[in-house]
Amino acid sequence: MSWEAVIGIEIHVQLRTATKMFCPCAIPAEGDAPNTRTCPTCLGLPGALPVPNRAAIEKVLAVGAAIGAKSPATTRWDRKNYFYPDLPKGYQISQLDLPLAEHGSIPVTTSAGAGSVRIRRAHLEEDTARLRHEKGADGTRASLIDYNRSGVALLEIVTEPDIRDGETARRYAEELRLLLRTIGAADAEMENGQMRVEANISLRPSSDAPFGLRVEVKNMNSFRSVERAIAYEMARQAEVLDAGGTITQETRGWDEGSETTYTMRAKEDSHDYRYFPEPDLPPLDIDPAWLAAIVAGLPELPGTRRARYVSELGLTEYDASVLVAEPRAAALFEAARAAQQGLDAKLLANWVSGEYLRVAKEGAADPDSVQFAALVAAVASKEISGTTAKALFAEMITTPLNIREVIASRGLGQISDTGALESIIADVIAANPQAIADWKAGKQQAVSFLVGQAMKASKGRGDAALLGELIRAALDR
Ligand SMILES: [Zn+2]
CATH class of the missing domain: 1.10.8 (Helicase, Ruva Protein; domain 3)
Structure with a gap:
């Protein structure tokens, strides 16, 4: 049977800032030695306190204005709690119910025509550390942690489940990237991991049926992968459902080599993160004059x-x-x-x-x-x-x-003088009897060859259109 796909996209983008989200550490660059861009705050040491990065907040407010979203009078920071070695504090500072921007949209044109994708929310959070799994000096397997990226400012932007196919998802991601680059909020180089796209995909039998169980797909490292991974996942789920099976709610990865998705882990629900307001940061009031200045500065x-x-x-x-x-x-x-x-x-x-x-x-x-x-x-x-x-x-x-x-x-002026061109053409015709014979045998491309020769003789200064005309006239005589 036929199925309708319901797709929502979550994108994390590294904001273009000089320093991290809650500390003065510089943004790590390619080739920095591990753990050299760190301080007590982004290492999560006890007693270190966060200080919000004004430029990062301004960039998210600018994104909100550019997508026609609303920003609240007061926003708040929340702790998203989970335990993993890439998160030294045991929580990530994020935003739950008062994001910096809500209810916007982005225009998206596909092969089906012009449309738009609604944005549910855009908020700020901090990036985690990177884990590297490799063999240690003695040959045993080791997991290494590089905290350079810990605390880098990230914009998370979430769509409504408006998308129905991979092409629209791809165009949306491309348009968002263009918007972010145009307003200077981010460089969003996908190949460098500065922009990470995740898709939530479910199928339902018709557009008035309730949403089906959704699967999250990650590890799509290019716009092309976004389109293909979604198309693959739609086909995979349809096959399971057609065979009378059920979809497992899970996170799947896109494998570029085999062009398939594979199970990564069972999906956590948001309540598993036990969000609560961040006690180390006061709520942030957004002064209307501040917001107006940001809007006025948009290109x-x-x-x-x-x-x-x-x-x-x-x-x-x-x-x-x-x-x-x-x-x-x-x-x-x-x-x-x-x-x-x-x-x-x-x-x-x-x-x-x-x-x-x-x-x-x-x-x-x-x-x-x-x-x-x-x-x-x-x-x-x-x-x-x-x-x-x-x-x-x-x-x-x-x-x-x-x-x-x-x-x-250099005397580069174009030669449009008919007399001057005629004499060049006479020489070219005299020097290329084979081309003349070809033309007489009906080979039209002989004319292009002769025009090329005449251009060469004029040192590129001949009027190509006029040369073509004059050569045809000369051949007809
Ligand atoms: Zn730091």
């Missing part, structure tokens, strides 16, 4: 920006989403538009999402936005050819260039 959000690019600049939905998906690309696009008034937005968008994003993904530095705008403007006015412009772009990302000066001093 343009991805959804707003995409809509503006389509309605004001005439870009396609696709072009707008490619630009907005990479904050660096959107920043270059905006800066170039500011530097060169009236620049063709569509052409600029093509240059940013084509040439720029290609080199940016290879790790290149950003070009100077004023010179980049001048380059695209020279292409728009047909002053230089596309070939010349690409060569200049490749040069300007490693060497500072003044585009106007370089075009003048």
Whole structure:
């Protein structure tokens, strides 16, 4: 029979702060020696007291405002109690019933169209230590604890069970990451564990039936894994239910290699954590003026920006989403538009999402936005050819260039003069009898070859479209 999936997503994200959540320790960096970023507070030593990180709280309030959530007048910290070696205090400071933000939503566009996912809550908590299981010096198995990550500020953001398939879950996680990066709340690099996605999945026979028993899936280390793990888990549960079996409430891990989920442990219910208000921290009043200043400081959000690019600049939905998906690309696009008034937005968008994003993904530095705008403007006015412009772009990302000066001093102006191009074409045709024979035999690609040769002869300065036209005319004569 057919089943409807009910999916809710919980995401933990490391906030972009200089220090940990409740102590002045620096955020550990890749390559730090174990247990070097610690102090009595994040080691959970008796008598050490927590001091909340203002920047972390501001970032969560900014996230709340960006997703249209409400923040309470007073928020509170709670202890989530459990015993495990990664938690030296025996509890984690978190937030239970007064989270920093509640009832928001995030726009999500999938292959089925535009929609949104409701956010139930967003709150702050502290990260735990890391366990490493390895062989000790004498060859026996040992479990080592690195407290560097203990106490790092985490945002936990939980959706309503609105999601029905893996694609929507993936798009939601991608959009949340983009939002967090745009407002500077987090870097959210999934591959570095800065963003951890967990999905709660259950099936029911119809949309008015009560929720089925849910399974939590963890260890999805990429957006692609999120989509595939959910699809796998939906199929697995359907198979169990179709065979007359029952679903066990449990936590399962996603195995990237075999592309399957496996049982990790029986699921704890929240009452097992025996939450109670944190006695070492007073409740936190959120001053409306403080919140208003945070809201006023928000940049343009991805959804707003995409809509503006389509309605004001005439870009396609696709072009707008490619630009907005990479904050660096959107920043270059905006800066170039500011530097060169009236620049063709569509052409600029093509240059940013084509040439720029290609080199940016290879790790290149950003070009100077004023010179980049001048380059695209020279292409728009047909002053230089596309070939010349690409060569200049490749040069300007490693060497500072003044585009106007370089075009003048190197004589790079595009040759659009028919007479000059005709003489180049005559030479090219004389030098390539095989291509002429091919063309006469009906091989259309001979024209592209001849255009290429003519471009080469013009040192990349020929107007490619005009060359094509003139070569076809010459061949027809
Ligand atoms: Zn510390």
